[in-house]
Amino acid sequence: xxAEKMLRALREAGWATLVVAGLSFPIIAYRAEPDFNxxxxxxxxxxxxxxxCAAAFLLRFFLSLWSGGEAKVKPARVWxxxxxxxxxxxxGLTVYPLAVVALLGPQAALKWIxxxxxxxxxxxxxxxxxxxxxxxxxLLDLGYAAFYAVGAYAYALLAPLTGLGFWxxxxxxxxxxxxxxxxxxxxxxRLRGDYLAIVTLAFAEIVRIVLINWDVVTHGEAGLxxxxxxxxxxxxxxxxxxxxxxxFGLPFQGVQKQIFLYYLVLVLALLANLVxxxxxxxxxxxxxxxxxxDEIACRALGLDTRNIKLTAFALGAFFAGIAGCxxxxxxxxxxxxxxxxxxxxxxLAIVVLGGGGSQLGVAVAAVFLVGASELLRELTFLKxxxxxxxxxxxxxxxxxxxxxxxxxxxxxxxxxxxxAPTVRLSNPSSGPSDHxxxxxxxxxxx
Amino acid sequence: MTALLSISGVTAFYGAVQALRGVDLEVGKGxxxxxxxxxxxGKSTLMMSIFGNPRVRDGKILFDGQDITHMPTHEIARLSxxxxxxxxxxxxxxxxxxxxxxxxxxxQNVGFDDNLEKVFAIFPRLKERQKQRGGTLSGGEQxxxxxARALMSNPKLLLLDEPSLGLAPLVCKQIxxxxxxxxxxxxxxxxxxxxxxxxxxxxxxxxxxLVNGAVTMSGRGADLLRDPKVRAAYLEGGAH
Numbered sequence: 044x045x046a047e048k049m050l051r052a053l054r055e056a057g058w059a060t061l062v063v064a065g066l067s068f069p070i071i072a073y074r075a076e077p078d079f080n081x082x083x084x085x086x087x088x089x090x091x092x093x094x095x096c097a098a099a100f101l102l103r104f105f106l107s108l109w110s111g112g113e114a115k116v117k118p119a120r121v122w123x124x125x126x127x128x129x130x131x132x133x134x135g136l137t138v139y140p141l142a143v144v145a146l147l148g149p150q151a152a153l154k155w156i157x158x159x160x161x162x163x164x165x166x167x168x169x170x171x172x173x174x175x176x177x178x179x180x181x182l183l184d185l186g187y188a189a190f191y192a193v194g195a196y197a198y199a200l201l202a203p204l205t206g207l208g209f210w211x212x213x214x215x216x217x218x219x220x221x222x223x224x225x226x227x228x229x230x231x232x233r234l235r236g237d238y239l240a241i242v243t244l245a246f247a248e249i250v251r252i253v254l255i256n257w258d259v260v261t262h263g264e265a266g267l268x269x270x271x272x273x274x275x276x277x278x279x280x281x282x283x284x285x286x287x288x289x290x291f292g293l294p295f296q297g298v299q300k301q302i303f304l305y306y307l308v309l310v311l312a313l314l315a316n317l318v319x320x321x322x323x324x325x326x327x328x329x330x331x332x333x334x335x336x337d338e339i340a341c342r343a344l345g346l347d348t349r350n351i352k353l354t355a356f357a358l359g360a361f362f363a364g365i366a367g368c369x370x371x372x373x374x375x376x377x378x379x380x381x382x383x384x385x386x387x388x389x390x391l392a393i394v395v396l397g398g399g400g401s402q403l404g405v406a407v408a409a410v411f412l413v414g415a416s417e418l419l420r421e422l423t424f425l426k427x428x429x430x431x432x433x434x435x436x437x438x439x440x441x442x443x444x445x446x447x448x449x450x451x452x453x454x455x456x457x458x459x460x461x462x463a464p465t466v467r468l469s470n471p472s473s474g475p476s477d478h479x480x481x482x483x484x485x486x487x488x489x
Numbered sequence: 490m491t492a493l494l495s496i497s498g499v500t501a502f503y504g505a506v507q508a509l510r511g512v513d514l515e516v517g518k519g520x521x522x523x524x525x526x527x528x529x530x531g532k533s534t535l536m537m538s539i540f541g542n543p544r545v546r547d548g549k550i551l552f553d554g555q556d557i558t559h560m561p562t563h564e565i566a567r568l569s570x571x572x573x574x575x576x577x578x579x580x581x582x583x584x585x586x587x588x589x590x591x592x593x594x595x596x597q598n599v600g601f602d603d604n605l606e607k608v609f610a611i612f613p614r615l616k617e618r619q620k621q622r623g624g625t626l627s628g629g630e631q632x633x634x635x636x637a638r639a640l641m642s643n644p645k646l647l648l649l650d651e652p653s654l655g656l657a658p659l660v661c662k663q664i665x666x667x668x669x670x671x672x673x674x675x676x677x678x679x680x681x682x683x684x685x686x687x688x689x690x691x692x693x694x695x696x697x698x699l700v701n702g703a704v705t706m707s708g709r710g711a712d713l714l715r716d717p718k719v720r721a722a723y724l725e726g727g728a729h
Contacts, residue, residue: 326594333580333591340578343540345566345595345642 052107059103060096067095140302149298156301166413168312170393170405172362177394180355181335183240186247187390190220190360192382194367199267199377220364221357228356254379266378273372315362493518493678499548501538508534510702521672521679523693525686531702532682533575536650567595571644575651577635581624588623592641608637629660646678653685665692686723690714
């Protein structure tokens, strides 16, 4: 059999190489560069092209050889329940900022708490919010960043205008975003799937373009800054006698504000988690899931799909608004460039990678996608390998793509499967539910 | 006999195509009424138009004396009409138990436990599998689940759209026997849309034949079963 196996691996590798060659020919084999007359000239890069083909060939060859090609039926395996996992993670997250300060000192800890702590937690919150709309209710929203922007701008505009602190404005940001979720939800109730996705995408673009062009209010591309920042129940994080540090008799350190923000985001994210977990057990959450499964059946069972969709949209938007407010507090600066389509795509990628509907999966995906792309910036030693022009941060999207491909290959249901069934097969593609889903019968009109 | 559901002069369109051409039909209390016809005759359209999808253009639909012609779908469903739609449309990724819960959503969970017990007594198979995902059930079990889900709202009228679709003859027979039992014991009125004319006519008290969106014949099920025209069109040359 080895000869046969080798032959098949060779054949598969050959096909893979052909695909890679076809794809990379226009992108890699020639590079368009301006010549001395400032005209574009094609510069051949055949060695690089060959390297790509060779890499594809070898990768596919060894993958085929190693995986054996034939689907093996593995015995069913029941996933163990891990009751200690939640408390353990929670304890780890609670101790994290203090541990980092203790280990690295207050100056070096700043980056680890802010970039890796607060930022990732904001994305976890965003992921959990979008999970309600996409994962539970099955409404594909490609414009989630719009609600995020509403929250951020609501805080940046209202804080100086009203003089209210962030405690008062936090729910306002959420409610404003929810209001917009409601507004956009209404006209698109009849849309499904791809059409819904396109309209939400367009909505996000409208919001972004309004933010850019409504100079009087939003200051366009320049953005808003100088709005009041975070305070600890009225005590600002400033040096001097009226600050937080002096009040508690502590030496002033910049990191105190970040630590407080970290705990604030953590608590709000956990609240969002709690709300979605509770809702899922209530009739409304069940109705969301039923809506995701089959809208016509829902209506036939007497469920008001309009209200169900609107609540899913509005609640998802609410958490985006909260996250937007936190974003404004973290950055101290908001501008339209922070709410582009790639932001929506990233949040959606977090939800999809996490396995739509799963809370832990979404959190893990957020840590992976945001954390890893931040870590890329740290890999400065790669410059010594690939030359001084090499900027590892530019390979972010490549990483997202790789993560998606790896997920489709190894865990097609997401990192953590949504609804734990009683029996789970370790090879998901041969799971019974895949074959028996009445796919062919869905969407039959009449 | 008072009519529970009465449909009069109903027309419906898909765009410019007329699917129903003035259908008159009645389902009395405690009756099993079958609607038979070939593919594309408009059977499912009529069934769905009772639920307002598609909306009828002309005509009137009365349920229990109340005009439901222009009511929103979900409100119609709250009037103790339950439907087991074509292609079953169970929630594949939710468990059997959760599917049944969704069926009780209309009833606001009033008498949920009693209904559940009743439904499990009719379909013991579902009780065994209540923790399993809907999508992992066999075709027959999925059909049972679709009917059971509809029964969870304690309906007066059950609309059954092609319950035999894609089922083995034996399973199909079981389903029909269950429907008959429900009718006899609980007094449930049933409106059945079916391609399998033989079984449908045997089960039904009365039946209608739908051709090209219009009723061409109606009468007692047993009479239609013997009618030479019906035999020629729907029974002979068929599988039975």
